[in-house]
Amino acid sequence: MSRRTLILLRRALHYKSFILGIAILLFFIGLSIYAEVTWPFEEAIVLWNNPEAWLEYPKFAKPEWITVFTGKRELRGSLILDSRVANLTECVVEIYENKSLTMCKDLYKEREILAVGNQRILSVITEITFNYEYDEFPSSGKYEVYVNTTEKVYVDLILVKPNGLEIRLEGGFYTAGTILKTLEVKPGELSRIQLNYAEVVKKTYGVDVDVSKIEPVKLLFIDDKLFIEKGIYKPLNGTYKLVVSIYSTDINATAEIRVLIHGTIYGIAGTDRLGRDLFMAIAWGAPIAIAFGLTASVLSTLLTMVLAAISAWYGGVLDNAMARINEIFMIIPFLPTIIMLRLFYGLDLWGMLWIIILFSVWGSGLKTMRAMFLQIREMPYIEAARAYGASSARIIIRYMVPRVIPVLIPNIVIAIPSFVFLEAALAILGVSDPRLITWGKVLEDAYENAALTQGHYHWILGPAIALFFMAIAFALIGFTLDRIFNPRLREL
Amino acid sequence: MEKSENMSRGDILVIKDLRVWHPVRKLLSIVGYVRAVDGVTFNIPRGRIVAIVGESGCGKTTLARAIMGLIPATSGSIIFEGRDLTKLPRTIIRKWYTGQVGLVQQDPYAAMPPFMTVKGILEEPMKIHGIPKEERSKRVREMLTEVGLTPPEDFVFKYPHMLSGGQLQRVAIARALILRPKLVIADEPVSMLDASVRIEILTMFRELKEKYDLTVIYITHDFATAKHFSDEIMVMYAGQIVEIGDARDIIKKPKHPYTEALISVLPDPDPQNRFTIKKTLPGEPPSLINPPPGCRLWPRCPYVMDKCKREEPSLIEIQDGRKVKCWLYA
Numbered sequence: 001m002s003r004r005t006l007i008l009l010r011r012a013l014h015y016k017s018f019i020l021g022i023a024i025l026l027f028f029i030g031l032s033i034y035a036e037v038t039w040p041f042e043e044a045i046v047l048w049n050n051p052e053a054w055l056e057y058p059k060f061a062k063p064e065w066i067t068v069f070t071g072k073r074e075l076r077g078s079l080i081l082d083s084r085v086a087n088l089t090e091c092v093v094e095i096y097e098n099k100s101l102t103m104c105k106d107l108y109k110e111r112e113i114l115a116v117g118n119q120r121i122l123s124v125i126t127e128i129t130f131n132y133e134y135d136e137f138p139s140s141g142k143y144e145v146y147v148n149t150t151e152k153v154y155v156d157l158i159l160v161k162p163n164g165l166e167i168r169l170e171g172g173f174y175t176a177g178t179i180l181k182t183l184e185v186k187p188g189e190l191s192r193i194q195l196n197y198a199e200v201v202k203k204t205y206g207v208d209v210d211v212s213k214i215e216p217v218k219l220l221f222i223d224d225k226l227f228i229e230k231g232i233y234k235p236l237n238g239t240y241k242l243v244v245s246i247y248s249t250d251i252n253a254t255a256e257i258r259v260l261i262h263g264t265i266y267g268i269a270g271t272d273r274l275g276r277d278l279f280m281a282i283a284w285g286a287p288i289a290i291a292f293g294l295t296a297s298v299l300s301t302l303l304t305m306v307l308a309a310i311s312a313w314y315g316g317v318l319d320n321a322m323a324r325i326n327e328i329f330m331i332i333p334f335l336p337t338i339i340m341l342r343l344f345y346g347l348d349l350w351g352m353l354w355i356i357i358l359f360s361v362w363g364s365g366l367k368t369m370r371a372m373f374l375q376i377r378e379m380p381y382i383e384a385a386r387a388y389g390a391s392s393a394r395i396i397i398r399y400m401v402p403r404v405i406p407v408l409i410p411n412i413v414i415a416i417p418s419f420v421f422l423e424a425a426l427a428i429l430g431v432s433d434p435r436l437i438t439w440g441k442v443l444e445d446a447y448e449n450a451a452l453t454q455g456h457y458h459w460i461l462g463p464a465i466a467l468f469f470m471a472i473a474f475a476l477i478g479f480t481l482d483r484i485f486n487p488r489l490r491e492l
Numbered sequence: 493m494e495k496s497e498n499m500s501r502g503d504i505l506v507i508k509d510l511r512v513w514h515p516v517r518k519l520l521s522i523v524g525y526v527r528a529v530d531g532v533t534f535n536i537p538r539g540r541i542v543a544i545v546g547e548s549g550c551g552k553t554t555l556a557r558a559i560m561g562l563i564p565a566t567s568g569s570i571i572f573e574g575r576d577l578t579k580l581p582r583t584i585i586r587k588w589y590t591g592q593v594g595l596v597q598q599d600p601y602a603a604m605p606p607f608m609t610v611k612g613i614l615e616e617p618m619k620i621h622g623i624p625k626e627e628r629s630k631r632v633r634e635m636l637t638e639v640g641l642t643p644p645e646d647f648v649f650k651y652p653h654m655l656s657g658g659q660l661q662r663v664a665i666a667r668a669l670i671l672r673p674k675l676v677i678a679d680e681p682v683s684m685l686d687a688s689v690r691i692e693i694l695t696m697f698r699e700l701k702e703k704y705d706l707t708v709i710y711i712t713h714d715f716a717t718a719k720h721f722s723d724e725i726m727v728m729y730a731g732q733i734v735e736i737g738d739a740r741d742i743i744k745k746p747k748h749p750y751t752e753a754l755i756s757v758l759p760d761p762d763p764q765n766r767f768t769i770k771k772t773l774p775g776e777p778p779s780l781i782n783p784p785p786g787c788r789l790w791p792r793c794p795y796v797m798d799k800c801k802r803e804e805p806s807l808i809e810i811q812d813g814r815k816v817k818c819w820l821y822a
Contacts, residue, residue: 380602384664387560388617388671389590398616402607 011484021476024469032287035280044284048276048437056080057275058139058262060456067265072135075263079138081128081242082258083107106130113251124246124255133237134263137218141183141261143169147246149253155179156245157257159220162238165204167220168196183217191216201228217261270458273449278442278462285439285463288349289470292423292438293416296353300360301412305404308366309396312373319370329362335429342431349423349433356422369404376403406485414478417471424467439463503535504675504707505559510568512551512558516781525566526780528554530731532568533807536675541701541708543718543739545754546728549777552711555728556679559709560595561585572675591621594668598680600660604652610636610663611648617671635666638703640696658689662696669700676701677709682717694721715758719743724813727751730778730788733807737814747816749773749793787819795820 012018039047047053056078067074091104102109108127113120147153157170169192170181185191193216201209207228211219214233223236246255262275269278311322338355341347347355376382377400385399420439426432427440428447442463446452451459510532513525528551536542546552557563559570561577570577572592577585597603604613614632623631636644639662652660661681668676678697682690694717701708710722718725718739725742727735727750735748746752753773773792778784784791790800799819807817 380597380599381605383557383562384595384597384603384667385605385616386562387590387593387595388667389586389620390616391586391620394620399605402605 008484012480015480015483017476018480021473021480024473025477028286028290028470028473031283032290035283035287039280039284044280044437045435048280048284049435051274054271054275054277056260057271057277058264058266059271059273059275060139060454060459061262061264061266061271061275063268063270063458063462064265065268066458073133074136074265075132075134075138075261077263077266079130079132079261079263080258081106081130081261083109083126083128083244083256084258119249120251122246122248122251122253124244124253126244126246126255126257128242128244128257128259129239130242130261131239132221132235132261134235136264137221137233137235138261139217139264140215141217141220141259143179143181143183143257143259145170145179145244145246146256146258147174147177147248147253149248149250151175151248151250151253153250153253153255154245154247156243158243158245160241160243161220161224162236162240163224165200165224167193167200169193169220183215183220185216193219269462270456272442272445272456272459278459281437281442282439282462282466284437285442285466286470288436288438289420289423289467290416292349292353293418293420293470293474296356296360296419296422297412297415300357301365301408301415303357303361304366304369305401305408307361308369309373309400311366312370312377313392313396313400323367326362326366329359330364332359334359338426339429339431346434349436349438352423352426352431352433356419360419372404372407373400376400410478410482410485412478413474413481416474416478417467420467420470424463439467502538504538504573505536505709506569506571507535507559508533508569508571510555510558510570511566512554512563513566524781527731527783528780529558530780530783532728532731532733534726534733534736536707536709537724538707539705540724541698541710541722542724542726543710543712543722544726544728545712545715545718547713547754547777549780550728551731551780552713552728553679556595556677556709556711560593560677561589587621591617591671592674594671594673594676596661596664596668596676596678596681599684600657600664601652601684603664604660606652609649609651610641610655613652613663614667614670617667621671631670635670636663638669638700639663639666641666657685658693661685661689661693665693665697665700669704669706672704673706675707675709677711679711680713681710683712683714690717691720697721715743715755727754730783731780732788732817734789734817735815736807737811741814747810747814747821748818749795749820750789787817 035044058078061077064076091102091107094101094103098114099110099112102111106129110123110125112123112125114123115121143157145155145157147155152173152175154173155170157168159167159169161167170179171192183191183193185194190212194211194214197219198209198211201207201224205224205228209228214222218233221235223232223234226232226234242257242259244255244257248255267277267279269282271277272281307322311319337359338352341355342352345351382395382399385395390399423432423438424440424443427438427444430444432438432441432444440463443460446456446459446463451457510529511527512529513527515522516524516526530551532555544552544555554563558565565578568578572589577589580589608616611629611632614635615628618628618631632648633644636642636647641647641659641662647655647659647663652663655663665681668678681697682693685693697708698721700706708722710718712718722739725735725737725739726733727742727748729750735742735746735751737747742751743755746755750773757770757772773794775792778788778791784801786802786804787793787800788804790796793800797819803819805817805819805822807815808822809815810821
């Protein structure tokens with residue numbers, strides 16, 4: 001048998017379509033291995049379903065390779081400005097009586113205890129500088145200020161643009177702890193940044209600007225001259241400086257600042273609404289799709305074959321009973337049943353797999369295969385086998401099944417993508433595993449969040465292309481195997 | 493020689509009043525029976541080659557299949573080596589009887605599973621009957637040599653489609669003999685083969701029969717090969733045996749009108765007779781669902797009498813070993 005397999009394989013390699021199919025399949029297998037190595041299964045599920053883990057990633061980021069076509073410079077991932085991290089790099093620290101200075105390449109921190117009357121006040125001034133040399137605005141941003149004190153603190157946060165314009169992000173009293181703000185604003189509301197920007201522009205250029213239509217994060221990075229004079233939105237390139245001043249009556253307090261500026265591109269496949277790396281979903285979708293499709297296809301086809309062989313070989317009452325059961329299963333509507341079962345029993349992907357197999361076993365395939373077996377049953381070599389004492393089980397397994405295997409193998413391969421698509425279709429209908437990462441679930445998420453109308457094409461295209469290529473791979477392999485196993489088709 | 497004398501005594505197979513009727517169903521009820529084999533009685537002496545001759549549809553293949561145990565007998569008994577097959581449970585038939593009888597089928601191309609090698613095909617019966625591995629490959633080699641497929645190494649890994657019809661029939665014979673059976677049923681083994689290969693195969697078969705002390709039931713529609721190959725001939729007509737006798741006797745002096753008619757239409761090698769048109773029996777063989785009353789041949793018989801239409805004759809022994817089922821000899 002192995003000699004035969006080798007011969008068949010060698011013949012298959014003469015077909016370019018087979019090589020192409022195998023190449024795509026090998027790519028997906030490589031992707032699966034990569035996924036398993038990079039994010040082990042349980043870890044990947046926890047990571048994917050935990051929005052907290054993705055806070056540092058830009059949302060709706062496009063794939064990185066898109067810049068090859070647009071030629072624009074865009075911010076990749078997120079710019080993270082963290083006063084704690086800066087302290088760890090090569091810095092010069094000077095300590096005076098009431099004052100300490102930390103000077104790094106892009107961070108300057110001044111900690112001083114001031115005497116105001118008989119009150120002693122702590123002043124921490126942190127300056128973070130960064131370059132912004134991109135053609136696109138950041139997608140969004142957020143900042144976090146940590147002060148570990150139980151008393152009141154005054155926080156003042158100013159962004160100094162390369163042209164010297166100072167925009168206040170934050171200013172006021174806070175009671176201790178963490179201040180966590182995003183640069184986003186709800187539609188119809190104006191944020192402090194927008195108001196402050198209008199004020200600053202009025203003071204500097206003497207014009208009134210309508211800021212209600214522009215997101216705060218854009219105002220922070222906009223080229224003011226172009227905007228005021230021509231109404232063009234373009235980011236201003238150059239060195240920005242973020243100045244954080246913190247004043248507190250608690251002189252032992254420490255203050256740290258962390259600013260995140262989210263870019264517009266990330267990774268091979270971009271990110272989704274939570275900033276999750278879509279490449280991870282595509283990579284982990286591959287092994288699940290292959291496992292699901294292969295198991296469903298192989299098991300349902302083999303079970304169909306066994307049932308058909310038993311039905312055809314024993315005939316009589318058994319055959320009749322199986323034909324009636326088959327007809328019942330053919331009438332039961334598949335989709336409503338599986339949706340209902342999913343609702344009542346909360347099935348996971350593998351639970352759904354069994355139900356899909358249970359339904360796929362029956363149907364016209366069983367009838368066709370039974371007809372094939374009925375024909376084979378009458379072959380003289382079967383009679384010969386009975387004449388030398390072969391048992392029914394042996395006749396079915398050793399004499400009848402090998403005759404349908406050549407028809408079966410291409411069918412199994414060709415049916416794999418239909419099960420992968422079925423899983424995706426069910427996911428879009430909301431019938432999917434709550435934990436697993438599948439291509440269908442990414443598509444469902446994209447669909448629910450109107451990815452296409454919002455212009456997030458990569459969100460849909462990534463998993464869709466993966467699905468498409470998986471179908472192509474199995475179709476190419478399946479059709480080639482069909483030509484080899486059933487050479488009569490070649491004449492047509 | 494003494495052993496063979498011993499063996500020739502006694503009957504290996506005794507068939508008594510065997511009937512194989514296939515029910516004809518319409519809706520849910522049985523409306524009639526096809527009497528494919530209807531009241532057949534004969535015995536096969538050990539070590540003989542017995543030919544069953546008859547036209548297509550006369551029930552010879554059904555008879556063979558019933559003897560093989562492939563289809564159940566409706567009534568009657570098939571006694572092989574003193575044990576009645578119709579009363580034996582199926583498992584004993586499978587474990588014991590199938591090892592005692594071999595079957596050679598008509599179409600060698602269809603008789604071989606196309607996905608097995610010659611080695612696989614020949615080993616299958618031995619695997620089923622639990623013969624150990626070393627013994628199996630030894631026997632495959634032996635058997636291939638015996639049937640003239642030499643050297644065996646050239647054939648063991650071949651698939652059926654790589655062999656010619658004659659070679660395949662040799663493999664089929666090897667498969668039938670590989671379990672060392674006592675009885676071989678050859679159902680038209682050479683009718684699908686070239687005339688040039690036929691004699692070769694039959695001669696080989698005969699040699700093997702001598703070597704392995706076989707008893708052979710040779711089913712054919714061809715008197716020429718039956719005469720050449722067999723010791724005894726049984727003529728079948730419409731599910732019944734109409735004449736039994738020594739092969740040469742039957743061909744030289746046929747007694748039953750049907751045998752006579754069959755033999756009269758044999759091709760005649762004498763050029764003198766090249767223009768004579770041979771007379772055949774009028775009409776067609778009767779329906780096996782509704783056979784005519786009395787003798788089944790009477791509508792076509794040139795010697796028909798009143799008695800023939802009313803009463804069925806029985807198989808009467810007219811000489812030693814010669815039996816005829818006809819009122820002419822009663």
